[in-house]
Amino acid sequence: MTSRMIPFPDISPEIFSISLFGMDFALRWYALAYIAGIVIGWRLVVMAAKTPQLWPRNTPTMTPAEIEEMLTWIILGVILGGRLGYVAFYQPAYYLQNPIEILYIWQGGMSFHGGLLGVVLAAYLYTRRGFDRFSVADAIVLGTPPGILLGRIANFINAELWGRPTDMPWGVAFPGEAAQFCPDVVGICARHPSQLYEAALEGLVLMVVLLWIVWRRNALKTPGYACGIFFAGYGLARFVIEFARQPDAQFISPGNPLGLAWHVGGYGLTMGQILSLPMILLGLWLIRRARALPHRA
Incomplete structure (x- = not known):
């Protein structure tokens, strides 16, 4: 392993902590990332709702008050879906044996794909009142990338979800026994900062693309188009980054050092790639469907 690497920055996962009545309370960067x-995202969607000319027939699909009401459903979908998705996709056997720990969300363990399914279900239930579901989906994805961007940066600060070992000069020497357990590396092990790759592609780049197509290309005039761009864009970015991201430990074994969730003859896909493929296909279908619709001025 090359000596060129970046030492992990000395940033505490806790912004501050206080003690009250014999108990410690802390504000962590990860929690702040969720909140911010x-x-x-909410303000971006409200801004779009206050710009009628962006929408079909110059009529926003939802009012700011309706967006705020739906936000409660979205938050519940993110938390419940994210946690249950992690349990189902990544450690089902463990949580079947320890079901009470499903509730221990403060110990970590959230799945983006599970959170996405939770949001889809929450939005579906909320929009039973008669909203245009494709336009609502466009609004939701417009506000999603900022949370991904900040959440992945928080993952980096927490020194979690790091990447595979690398000899690239931007490799980071993450702290901790697990991060430094690299059987083929002598000395300090540098890893891909895959959290920052995700923050850049799934967060920043996707946010810029969505803002551009919404405000400059009138994407909201064709319901479902922005949603398709988000699904295909996120799925493709995550699929590619999975090549550099270290898989969860439960998928790694002596016969499967790459941690592939499905493989034949040494070739296969990680769990993140398996979950991203349906997103890519759904995104492409939504884009094709939206392009076939008449432009609603």
Whole structure:
């Protein structure tokens, strides 16, 4: 392993902590990322709702008050879906044996794909009142990338979800016994900062693309198009980054050192790639469907 690497920055996962009545309470960067991401996303969607000319027939699909009401459903979908998705996709056997720990969300363990399914279900239930579901989906995805961006940066600060060992000069020497357990590396092990790759592609780049197509290309005039761009864009970015991301330990074994969830003859896919493929296909279908619709001025 090359000596060129970046030492992990000395940033505490806790912003501050206080003690009250014999108990410690802390505000962590990860919690702040969730809060800030939701607030920024909400304001972006409200801003779009206050710009009638962006929408079909110059009529926003929802009012700011309706968006705020739906936000409660979205938050519940993110938390419940994210946790249950992690349990089902990544450690089902463990949580079947320890079901009470499903409730221990403060110990970590959230799945983006599970959270996405939770949001889809929450939005479906909320929009039974008669909203245009494709336009609502466009609004939701417009506000999603800021949370991904901040959440992945928080993952980096927490020194979690790091990447595979690398000899690239931007490899990071993450702390901890697990991060430094690299059987083929002598000395300090540097890893891909895959959290920052995801923050850049799934968060920043996707946010810029969505803002551009909404405000400059009138994407909201064709319901489902922005949603398709998000699904296909996120799925493709995550699929590619999985090549550099270290899989969860339960998928790694002596006969499967790459941690592939499905493989034949040494070739296969990680769990993240398996979950991303349906997103890519759904995104492409939504884009094709939206392009076939007449432009609603």
